[in-house]
Amino acid sequence: MLSVSFDDIPVSAWTEAGPILAEHGVKATYYVAGGLSGRRNLGLPQFTTEHLQALCAAGHEVGCHTFEHVSTLALSPTDLRASLERNAAWIADRLDGYRMQTFAYPYGDCALAAKKVIDASFTCARGTLDGVNAGRSDRLNLRAIGLESRRLPSYDLEALLAQTRARRGWLIAYGHDVGDRPTPYGCRPLDLNRLITLAKAIDLDILPVAAAWQRMVARDQF
Template identity: 70%
Template structure:
């Protein structure tokens, strides 16, 4: 029964309280994002991003710092400092990596406040401007909380953001080696360019032999090359939002 109720709550979060934004950049946009920040999302992915001259968004949970998640070591403060200094966006992923289905709106707001304080203390007052839902779980009551704190929120439902989109539950594709063969990436990039839409990808670890939620360095390189070949603007989520909302 609990699984069924959670399924219904996810559906409510997806289809209700939609706060629309018109997706209308001058040309198609592609954004790369990494959730949780396993160490390899910086040590392996960072050099690839630098080689291509692009910036990504890293969604941080302060409570994961220095620990383990999915049996992988998570970022240390030095990694967060380095990626921030390199010009990548640091966004919010709650403090303790909690599903919004398990939190009341007040508890979610407290988690966001705690994460904001944790990041601000380490990044010289940095204010996070965008949010990604842990596990992609969006409880209906969480949307107003996210809307009050951030420019936008990103989920995990497959698709390109075109026309009118829910600013608090943007669509995205999984940058996961197990799922990438199921996407026609060339067609998806071409559709993003043709529709002047916004395609967001999210990943976790980047390494040979990745977890089910990660990808290989070659996967990451290929996705970036395809976005470039489609002549998409490649921007972190906050900068992409400014193009779309301008």
């Protein structure tokens, strides 16, 4: 399986990526930090409530990214729990009671003490360690690849996807902005299109993170 995800949600992650996902009939996971809404991050405008409601209505998964977009290394378990609760309330208020099922660590920072807190609130969590999830994997720090201009040149996507298929594994890709001139943390539209096209060519199922996790559990692979 392949899951496509976007962190923070710069506006272009919806306005540019959304049509590509729709063209392919693919649903993604958008990891939201409510405190970023309507602001700028890394020089880019971030999503608004209207963007969030539109992507949710289109069937994409909404996941948690803390409220303030802060590293779990900088938070005590109590402070992390409070941030998650703020984000849950913020999302539920705007998405008619929506409950987030999965989490992504801001900056990929997975503090050991944070894992117990995350485990109590989410079915699984994604980090930024490279690789395919297959065999024994940590459901509270799932591996992923960066759909980012700074990382993409170092990947052999065809080999990664083939490995995913051969091992009956799960490849998660994460990105941020999408545009012809992306930041180091974003990708071009053709990069997103290429990943999805390659995955489809070898018959990988493309599912949001929560749905993919449920399928892995049903296979008893974790």
